[in-house]
Amino acid sequence: MSADFSASARALSIELYRGAMAYLIPLNKAGGVNGRRVELTAYDDKYQPDLAIQNTLRLMKDDVFALFSYVGTPTMIRTLPLLRMRQAEHFLLFFPFTGADANRIPPYDKFTFNLRASYDQETAGLVDHFVALHRTRIAVFYQADAYGRAGWAGVRKALAKHGLEIAGEATYRRGSPFDQSYDPQVAIMERLQPEAVICVGTSPACAGFVRDMRDRGVDCPIATISFVGADIVLKLLSDAERNSTKHYPSQLVSSQVVPSYQDDSLPVVHEYREAMDRYRDAIMPPDSLIYPEGKTPETEYAPLPYSFVSFEGYLNAKMFVAILQRMGANPRRSDLAQAAMTTGDFDLGLRQPLSFGGPTDRRQALDKVYYAVIRGGQLMPLHDGEWEAWVKR
Secondary structure, three states, X not given: OEEOXXXXXXXXHHHHHHHHHHHHHHHHHOXXXXXXXXXXXXXXXXXXXXXXXXXXXXXXXXXXXXXXOOEOHHHHHHHHHHHHHOHHHOOOEEOOEOOOOOOOOOOOHHHEEEOOOOHHHHHHHHHHHHHHOOOOXXXXXXXXXXXXXXXHHHHHHHHHOOOOOOOEEEEEOOOOOOOOOOHHHHHHHHHHOOOXXXXXXXXXXXXXXXXXXXXXXXXXXXXXXXXXXXXXXXXHHHHHHOOOOOOOOOOEEEEEOOOOOOOOOOHHHHHHHHHHHHOOOOOOOOHHHHOOOOOOOOOOOOOOOOOHHHHHHHHHHHHHHHHHOOOOOOOOHHHHHHHHHOOOOEOOOOOOOEOOEOOOOEOEOOOOOEEEEEEOOEEEEOOHHHHHHHOOO
């Protein structure tokens, strides 16, 4: 695993790791897979592509069985050519935390497997809902890199299907913190007067943008996609509200690629929440990974009890183990792709079948997009019939 454990996207990476470990720790306590432990080796790339390349080469030198749950589009994109160059060694990337197209289309699609829906699917869902609510002037706030452009392109394609164009855009530099001013970007939105804004960024920047939008009285609906990390945004905005008279999370919606961890009708939600509670301390990454310069009160990370991100990490680990269990006592990396492609329909406890392979050589298990809003200080599911409250009057 290569992910940002110490810079602007650290919260996403830490929570994704915690979710995966919440599944792997009890699995290994029970004997692992066919008597073998499943270990997760993680390196910090600080959301920097060059470091992600170095980490990938290091993992390949470590002779890992598979690459797993990389975090971020700009980092993942730069590592894909390595998989192609080293294809004779059968290294594959499973379940990266990104919805970009780069690993879903040739020439790199055959080196990756995805659990989650794509950014095109997420942005199409948001656009379709907003247009149905007569909100057709849709602007985009996005990170100025491959990730931001992937989301921007998804919005543009979705709007084009309705005969519409992006109403305007504002960008920010990757790594921008929550406590910086986003007034220049908000000023652009004030001039544009959008009826909705879709954010494609990291949690610190998107939360800072929402805060400054509300502080300047721009109250249109704001949507974030899954990579933004809605639970982290909620925490940042809730903390900021203590020194403000504004209600920052108002008219804030997020698209998600896994169901709500509040949905207790799903068996896997019960499993996940129980594991997160039981192994709360044990699932944290080592201090050396998340505090490379030493742990201080300013840098100490406060883990979330539950989140969409850690839930996705849990599902990633569970799906990967399901593939391993089909490989027998002496699994070979060269057989991993075939094992994944022949799993057939598999239910992780989501009450819906997941599968790879088939006549379309499918390498993405889930297509459904979910939505969440903040009610009573918590992220709760937003169902289809509830969008009407946001209709343009």
